[in-house]
Amino acid sequence: MAYLADTYIRFPIKVRNASGVRIWDLDGKEYIDTFMGIGVLLFGHNHPNVIRAMKEKMERYVHLSNFFLDEDAEYVARRLISETGKGGKVFFTNSGAESIECALKVIEKFRKRNRRKGKIVSFVKNFHxxxxxxxxxxxxxxIRIPFIEHDTEVVFLPYNASEVEVFMKAETVDAVFLEVIHGSGGLNMIPGEVVEVIKFYQKKHNFLLVADEVQSGLGRTGKFYGYQHFDLDPDIVTIAKGIGGGLPLGACLMLGELADIFETGEHGSTFAPNPVALAAGRVILQMITAELLEHVTNIGKAFKEIFSQFGTVRGLGLMRGVELEKRVTKEEFLSEGLLVNIVGEKTIRFLLPLNVSNDELDEIAERFSRVLKV
Known part of the structure; x- marks a missing residue:
């Protein structure tokens, strides 16, 4: 890997093929993938419906540019907006980071339009x-300080209702960014008391609320959007990861009065939305039904019951973290054919496919038990 930047620590295996929750290496050894490309593969590796949709679109065309309208773009945008219960418009992106960049531009336009110069609030352990x-x-x-040492506009608050309220009382706030479940930060949920403070001051001060749904959205928590568990009312929603079926696709949802905040030429992308990724997105959204969300809720409860024997279980639905009592390396899990993602020192982040079966869950738990000797 002499020509690749040293930005990743990779698993010591070379992949031959993958299907569902399983990956096989070049020697034919089987592994179970417990984090699905970091939450990208909502229905597992190589789901036949997704692959079929991609192939059919590729046989027609692979790329058009935004000077043309792909019919799948209309379907995907309409579904993403309709699930919010509000009016709005979508700007498609290639990733979660691009969706956040779009949200930041919306905020800047909002601030200039309304002559606001307040703070932007994020939270400790938010990852955007x-x-x-x-x-x-x-x-x-x-990961921030090596590139941005000090930013006077942005404030990071803890998930502590008293501290959040003291700040909101004392400062002018223009926007608040939320991850209702910390994906990279240990799968902690936002406390209900913090939610109530945010909702109160959102109405009082009319700041923009941004729900980062890159990991928690699209049914992963048992609701279409994770913020819906907390009765929040975001102005902007950011989407990525699972929407493209493994191909780069994201979205910034601009809701309510923000729907028409961009004028022609004020934002753009060469590649997004890629037509092949949109075809996958259409099929994925068609598979996210009320029955599937019920399955995610129920199997999420089963996950919590089964995996509580190994440590503290956090999260909702199939966005779960298991904090172990002691540190275990990914190599130890690898020896039992488990591919795991460790966040922090002792928390295993599970982002299993939404269609995972009870039998597959039991098999993962059995291998987990062998590693931990429980």
Whole structure:
């Protein structure tokens, strides 16, 4: 790997093929993937409906540019907006970070239009991306400080209702960024008391609320959007990861009065939305039904019951974290054919496919038990 940037620590396996929750290496050894490309593969590897849709679109065309309208763009945008219960419009992107960058531009336009110069609030352990704009509001100092040492406009608050309220009383706030479940920050849920403070001051001060649904959206928590568990009313919703079926696709949803905030030429993308990714997105959204959301809720409860024997279980639905009592390396899990994603020192982040079966869950737990000797 002499020609690749040293930005990742990779698994010591070479992949031959993958299907569902399973990956096989070049020697034919089987592994179970517990985090699905970091939440990208909502229905597992190589779901036949998704692959079929991609192939059919590729036989027609692979790329058009935004000077043409792909019919799947209309369907995907309409479904994403309709699930919010509000009016709005979509700007398609290639990733979660790009969706956040779009949200930041919306906020800047909103501030200039209304002559506001308040603070932008994010939270400690929020993760919003690694581009410079997204880093401004990412609550991990170790990845932010090497590039942005001090930003007077952005404030990072803890998930503590008293501290949030003291700040909201004292300062003018223009926007608040939320991850209702911290994806990279240990799968902690936003406390209900913090939610109530945010809702109160959102009405009082009319700031923009941004729900980052890159990981928690599209049914992963048992509701279409994760923020819907908390009765929040966002002005902007950011989407990515699972919407493209493994291909780059994201979206910035601008709701209510923000729907027409961009004028022609004020934002754009060469590649997004890619027609092949949109074809996958259409099929994925068609598979996210009320019955599927019920399955996610029920199997999420089963997950919590089964995996509580191994440690503290956090999260909702199939966006779960298991904090172990002791540190275990990914190599130890690899020896039992489990591919895991460790966030922090001892928390395993599970982003299983939404259609995972009870038998597959039991098999994962059995291998987990062998590693931990429980």
């Amino acid at each position: 991306g690694r581009t410079l704009g997204a880093l401004r509001i990412t609550g991990f100092e170790r």
